[in-house]
Amino acid sequence: xxxxxxxxxxxxxxxxxxxxxxxxxxxxxxxxxxxxxxxxxxxxxxxxxxxxxxxxxxxxxxxxxxxxxxxxxxxxxxxxxxxxxxxxxxxxxxxxxxxxxxxxxxxxxxxxxxxxxxxxxxxxxxxxxxxxxxxxxxxxxxxxxxxxxxxxxxxxxxxxxxxxxxxxxxxxxxxxxxxxxxxxxxxxxxxxxxxxxxxxxxxxxxxxxxxxxxxxxxxxxxxxxxxxxxxxxxxxxxxxxxxxxxxxxxxxxxxxxxxxxxxxxxxxxxxxxxxxxxxxxxxxxxxxxxxxxxxxxxxxxxxxxxxxxxxxxxxxxxxxxxxxxxxxxxxxxxxxxxxxxxxxxxxxxxxxxxxxxxxxx
Numbered sequence: 001x002x003x004x005x006x007x008x009x010x011x012x013x014x015x016x017x018x019x020x021x022x023x024x025x026x027x028x029x030x031x032x033x034x035x036x037x038x039x040x041x042x043x044x045x046x047x048x049x050x051x052x053x054x055x056x057x058x059x060x061x062x063x064x065x066x067x068x069x070x071x072x073x074x075x076x077x078x079x080x081x082x083x084x085x086x087x088x089x090x091x092x093x094x095x096x097x098x099x100x101x102x103x104x105x106x107x108x109x110x111x112x113x114x115x116x117x118x119x120x121x122x123x124x125x126x127x128x129x130x131x132x133x134x135x136x137x138x139x140x141x142x143x144x145x146x147x148x149x150x151x152x153x154x155x156x157x158x159x160x161x162x163x164x165x166x167x168x169x170x171x172x173x174x175x176x177x178x179x180x181x182x183x184x185x186x187x188x189x190x191x192x193x194x195x196x197x198x199x200x201x202x203x204x205x206x207x208x209x210x211x212x213x214x215x216x217x218x219x220x221x222x223x224x225x226x227x228x229x230x231x232x233x234x235x236x237x238x239x240x241x242x243x244x245x246x247x248x249x250x251x252x253x254x255x256x257x258x259x260x261x262x263x264x265x266x267x268x269x270x271x272x273x274x275x276x277x278x279x280x281x282x283x284x285x286x287x288x289x290x291x292x293x294x295x296x297x298x299x300x301x302x303x304x305x306x307x308x309x310x311x312x313x314x315x316x317x318x319x320x321x322x323x324x325x326x327x328x329x330x331x332x333x334x335x336x337x338x339x340x341x342x343x344x345x346x347x348x349x350x351x352x353x354x355x356x357x358x359x360x361x
Contacts, residue, residue, distance in 0.1 A: 017030055031045060039095055044090065049089065139174075154180040166222060242361070260337075269325070320357060
């Protein structure tokens with residue numbers, strides 16, 4: 001299972017590269033398992049790299065960048081140098097909703113607390129290109145509809161839409177389209193229930209311009225890997241009492257069979273007065289639905305309710321702010337399932353569950 005001797009040469013199926021970072025790290029080669037990526041399936045690639053034997057641990061990353069320069073997928077993996085030998089690191093990249101068909105550039109780099117710059121002074125360098133394609137599975141949605149755009153040949157149909165209000169004062173609209181090549185999702189931030197979209201065919205084939213989507217209230221829609229979407233529930237509005245258990249019911253939907261055994265991790269956090277430190281926390285990790293419905297049993301259209309019981313610390317003081325986060329991770333590898341919302345990953349290690357405060361007993 002494991003090599004007994006250090007690797008010194010590239011495996012046969014690797015493309016040779018020579019890319020240096022900080023005069024201590026060199027990317028020696030790359031292997032792409034496929035040259036396409038879809039919202040249904042991740043892009044798997046392996047980097048071969050070498051570092052000086054005395055190099056401190058660092059993090060390797062791979063980015064996918066679209067034709068407009070927008071980051072559409074990424075994975076960062078901490079690595080440890082093993083005696084200066086040639087090492088292989090495997091990445092799985094999942095495209096975010098909103099990634100349209102076209103050419104994507106694969107870029108890589110490294111960092112510790114700061115970027116380790118390449119020889120050209122950049123923090124990342126291109127190593128390959130891949131093709132983004134439409135999805136084959138119908139996206140999971142709370143609001144299925146059927147609205148065909150006027151004058152589109154072959155047709156383009158809106159098959160569903162979803163609102164996300166997870167982050168305070170931010171609203172995101174997901175529009176799920178069926179095209180001749182498959183399904184794509186359009187993302188609109190701070191949209192209104194009457195978005196500016198092309199006319200669609202109404203009753204009797206009459207063109208209509210007013211879309212009139214159901215307006216958001218407190219809906220949640222956070223896409224994850226494996227075709228899973230988190231739909232709630234938030235901590236906001238819950239009654240929290242020190243030493244007394246409370247239940248957070250997490251809701252998920254999937255648009256395809258899930259091929260990994262995943263664990264749902266929900267954490268309750270008591271914050272310091274300035275909101276910057278954790279004073280206490282409680283954690284509940286479990287197979288979904290209290291162990292009754294593991295993700296390997298999920299199929300297209302599965303809707304799962306997953307209760308988690310958490311207890312505020314007995315030392316929690318009345319009025320203390322309590323927050324929470326939820327994440328999914330692989331039961332075997334511990335690898336987190338990606339959160340495919342860059343707004344959330346920029347501010348939190350997990351999906352934020354809002355806030356409440358400790359009440360008097």
